Amino acid sequence: MKLYSYFRSSAAYRVRIALNLKGIEYETIPVHLTKDGGQQRSEAYRAVNPAGLVPALVDGDVAIGQSLAILEYLEETHPEPPLLPADPAGRARVRSIALAIACDLHPLNNLRVLQHLKHGLGLDEAAKDAWYRHWINVGLGAVEAMLAGHPQTGRYCHGDQVTLADVLLVPQVYNARRYNCDISAMPTVTRIAQACEQLDAFVRAEPARQPDAEN
Amino acid sequence: MKLYSYFRSSAAYRVRIALNLKGIEYETIPVHLTKDGGQQRSEAYRAVNPAGLVPALVDGDVAIGQSLAILEYLEETHPEPPLLPADPAGRARVRSIALAIACDLHPLNNLRVLQHLKHGLGLDEAAKDAWYRHWINVGLGAVEAMLAGHPQTGRYCHGDQVTLADVLLVPQVYNARRYNCDISAMPTVTRIAQACEQLDAFVRAEPARQPDAEN
Numbered sequence: 001m002k003l004y005s006y007f008r009s010s011a012a013y014r015v016r017i018a019l020n021l022k023g024i025e026y027e028t029i030p031v032h033l034t035k036d037g038g039q040q041r042s043e044a045y046r047a048v049n050p051a052g053l054v055p056a057l058v059d060g061d062v063a064i065g066q067s068l069a070i071l072e073y074l075e076e077t078h079p080e081p082p083l084l085p086a087d088p089a090g091r092a093r094v095r096s097i098a099l100a101i102a103c104d105l106h107p108l109n110n111l112r113v114l115q116h117l118k119h120g121l122g123l124d125e126a127a128k129d130a131w132y133r134h135w136i137n138v139g140l141g142a143v144e145a146m147l148a149g150h151p152q153t154g155r156y157c158h159g160d161q162v163t164l165a166d167v168l169l170v171p172q173v174y175n176a177r178r179y180n181c182d183i184s185a186m187p188t189v190t191r192i193a194q195a196c197e198q199l200d201a202f203v204r205a206e207p208a209r210q211p212d213a214e215n
Numbered sequence: 216m217k218l219y220s221y222f223r224s225s226a227a228y229r230v231r232i233a234l235n236l237k238g239i240e241y242e243t244i245p246v247h248l249t250k251d252g253g254q255q256r257s258e259a260y261r262a263v264n265p266a267g268l269v270p271a272l273v274d275g276d277v278a279i280g281q282s283l284a285i286l287e288y289l290e291e292t293h294p295e296p297p298l299l300p301a302d303p304a305g306r307a308r309v310r311s312i313a314l315a316i317a318c319d320l321h322p323l324n325n326l327r328v329l330q331h332l333k334h335g336l337g338l339d340e341a342a343k344d345a346w347y348r349h350w351i352n353v354g355l356g357a358v359e360a361m362l363a364g365h366p367q368t369g370r371y372c373h374g375d376q377v378t379l380a381d382v383l384l385v386p387q388v389y390n391a392r393r394y395n396c397d398i399s400a401m402p403t404v405t406r407i408a409q410a411c412e413q414l415d416a417f418v419r420a421e422p423a424r425q426p427d428a429e430n
Contacts, residue, residue, distance in 0.1 A: 046360070050357065050360035050361050051311075051315055051319065051357035051360065051361060052357065053319065053357075062303075062304045062307065064307045064308075064311055065311055066310065066311040066314040066315060066318070068310065068314050068318070069307045069308075069310035069311040069314055070307070072306070072307070072310055073303055073304075073306070073307040073310075076303045076306065077303050088277075088288055088291045088292050089277045089288075091287070091288070091291065092277065092279045092284045092285070092287070092288040093279075093284075095281065095283065095284035095287055095288075096266075096279055096280055096281040096284040099281040099283050099284055099317075100266055100281060102314075102318050103281070103283070103317050103318050103321075103322050104266065104268065104322060106318075107318050107319060107322040107323060108322060108323065108328065112353075113323065116349070120346075120349065121336070121338070121342070121346075123336070127336070131335075131336075134331070134335065138327075142265065142266040142267065142268075145261070145265035145266065145267075146265050146266060
């Protein structure tokens with residue numbers, strides 16, 4: 001498989017974790033999000049992913065350009081080890097946590113939105129950073145509320161096996177730290193992210209360890 | 216089943232369409248997003264959905280508070296008629312279109328973000344409307360690029376059977392029209408939405424036909 005990736009993209013980071021967890025070998029094809037006016041906007045890349053967003057996974061003649069669609073595809077085509085529980089209620093809980101990050105939090109803070117706040121609305125750095133931290137607080141706060149004290153929360157988000165919820169959580173916590181957000185009010189989120197970060201599949205997916213990593 | 220819903224919430228609208236398509240009877244429990252400072256923020260509602268967002272579906276002792284997690288749950292527990300194709304590549308394409316709306320477009324324009332633009336950033340109505348139209352253009356433009364000329368696009372987003380992609384598309388087109396966005400540059404999106412809007416399951420899910428509808 002080929003993964004079109006940018007080392008700092010948290011959506012790409014999710015997919016790298018899942019590929020590692022499932023033991024799938026892949027080739028990284030770097031797509032630089034700020035060089036050349038954004039390589040993801042190039043005609044060549046849009047032929048792979050018409051939406052012009054990173055990541056995209058190519059598996060033979062199948063090209064998928066949405067990280068959660070990629071994760072579900074990997075789950076269906078490479079079911080072991082499973083990243084969703086077997087019961088529909090458990091699957092719904094795991095997907096709800098994953099989507100609370102993928103839909104309700106991450107899209108508000110991704111690069112193109114930050115660029116629009118700056119260039120479209122004329123916000124300065126301080127106002128942009130305040131926006132970022134606001135949605136981290138709201139979004140990770142919601143995830144904390146879903147996890148804290150819930151009987152199915154275990155070592156990881158759902159019991160003691162890694163699931164898609166954890167795969168989404170770790171890159172989001174990485175983003176929060178990168179922007180110096182205070183997440184001390186989210187002890188369950190912090191504890192689970194730290195537990196995941198001890199696992200080799202998560203370590204190898206870290207932005208700093210990617211072939212296109214920069215300082 | 217019980218659906219905690221707000222007539223104008225496009226995430227609730229998605230779930231209503233899917234429940235209708237699958238012929239599942241449900242009770243609507245209205246949650247007013249602007250009355251009482253937002254009923255979705257109440258302690259009573261947060262006991263159902265800790266994230267404090269609409270919709271939530273309650274099926275016996277299972278409560279799910281993310282629209283896409285609800286749709287996948289309904290697909291797993293009520294597989295007929297299927298809203299995902301049988302093949303992993305087709306499922307990935309349908310999910311990619313659905314997620315292009317659920318992740319890349321809708322979260323940027325939902326009520327709490329518009330409220331934050333106004334009260335947090337002090338944007339006036341014109342600037343708020345420009346934000347809305349910007350992301351409609353970017354987001355539905357990406358969906359148009361995924362659909363137009365693709366060999367698997369048919370009467371609906373994926374062939375001639377309704378899928379989750381259509382379930383997501385129609386409420387988003389409703390939103391675009393409500394904010395007077397010009398989507399004439401998206402003929403495939405427009406054509407497919409119009410085809411869906413002829414189906415009874417979509418008609419009955421329309422905001423204006425809900426028990427909590429207002430002018």
